[in-house]
Amino acid sequence: MFFGGVLFFLIFELLAPYRLSTVSKLKRGVINLALTGFNTILLNLAFTALVVQTLSYVATRQQGILNIFNLSIGLKALITVVFMDFMLYVWHLLNHEIPVLWRFHRVHHSDLNMDVITATRFHFGELAISAVIKIGIIFLIGADFLSVLVFESTVVLAAQFEHSSLKVPGWFESLFWILFVPPSMHRIHHSVIVQDRNTNYGTIFSIWDRVCGTLLSKVDQSSIRIGIGAYQREESLNFHHLLIMPFKPFVK
Numbered sequence: 001m002f003f004g005g006v007l008f009f010l011i012f013e014l015l016a017p018y019r020l021s022t023v024s025k026l027k028r029g030v031i032n033l034a035l036t037g038f039n040t041i042l043l044n045l046a047f048t049a050l051v052v053q054t055l056s057y058v059a060t061r062q063q064g065i066l067n068i069f070n071l072s073i074g075l076k077a078l079i080t081v082v083f084m085d086f087m088l089y090v091w092h093l094l095n096h097e098i099p100v101l102w103r104f105h106r107v108h109h110s111d112l113n114m115d116v117i118t119a120t121r122f123h124f125g126e127l128a129i130s131a132v133i134k135i136g137i138i139f140l141i142g143a144d145f146l147s148v149l150v151f152e153s154t155v156v157l158a159a160q161f162e163h164s165s166l167k168v169p170g171w172f173e174s175l176f177w178i179l180f181v182p183p184s185m186h187r188i189h190h191s192v193i194v195q196d197r198n199t200n201y202g203t204i205f206s207i208w209d210r211v212c213g214t215l216l217s218k219v220d221q222s223s224i225r226i227g228i229g230a231y232q233r234e235e236s237l238n239f240h241h242l243l244i245m246p247f248k249p250f251v252k
């Protein structure tokens, strides 16, 4: 799903890009996918068994909030996706508001262009902490395997779509924005302007930003500069720079 999504959006980005790259897309692709490869190996070693064990534990004991009620498979999956997306919204907001979490999350925001390749750029530290929280949520609500699979697949594709540099028709953007997160909404979140960046935290649904007052829509899309003000030099954003970035001096 992950690599299929990257390939799908990449093809359309290359055919009809919303914006032309200002730095080498190939170089960013190699760096970001190297980060993904590194993360995937470590995360699988560290957490896959724990996630499967937690899922099987709650399934055999019918433990967790959702198992109190006699819900159909579809309704259980829907509630799981909506609730876990809200938790992801809160987690993303905390990544921007808590300095130690921002140290890790800034690796993602330091990408100088925003396209589907940006959706593959995360520091291991951020993903590891979020994996521990996710296991806790699965345990608390008693999520089943199918629901978690639906959530994870939806999150991956939603994240790839909203980061992508696709030419999406205006009418589709406006319609999509009512419930979900289109690329224009997330582009504001990747702005170098800190006040603009600290908005639009949603991944699947845009409703959390609307309800919690963090939605920003009225921004001139053509003037948005992507990245972090302190990290504008491409040559300082190689693979090893990204790995040690959280441990370097704090920047906004």
Ligand SMILES: [Zn+2]
Binding pocket: 092, 096, 105, 109, 189
């Ligand atoms: Zn962010």
